[in-house]
Amino acid sequence: MTAATAKLTNYRQAPRKVRLLADLVRGKSADRALNLLANLPKRASDPMAKLIKSAVSNAKVPATELYIAKIEVNGGIVFKRHMPRARGRASAIRKKTSHVTLALAQKAAKAPNAEK
Secondary structure, three states: OOEEEEEEEOOOOOHHHHHHHHHHHHOOHHHHHHHHHOOOOOOOOHHHHHHHHHHHHHHHOHHHHEEEEEEEEEEEEEEEEEEEEEOEEEEEEEEEEEEEEEEEOOOOOOOOOOOO
């Protein structure tokens, strides 16, 4: 059961670098993920935190009741540039972007243990 989703498209950082943060917060509660991202020195931590806050507001449920059910980072468009090199040649520069898709789900209520 998905409570809410949010997407971040064409984020100007390579997917390989953004996946490090996605792997870190996957499966964690929304408020714990926000606390982790607030203390990380990575560039993608602010946009990722903003994405989680957006998904929480879409859910209309407190962040304490939500966890990150699915987060995936895919490659976006690639800007192609060239840099001049020796002997009149050029080398390619590929400026990569990322698409981040986030799905939050509500935590299942714990059933009281019935002792027999």
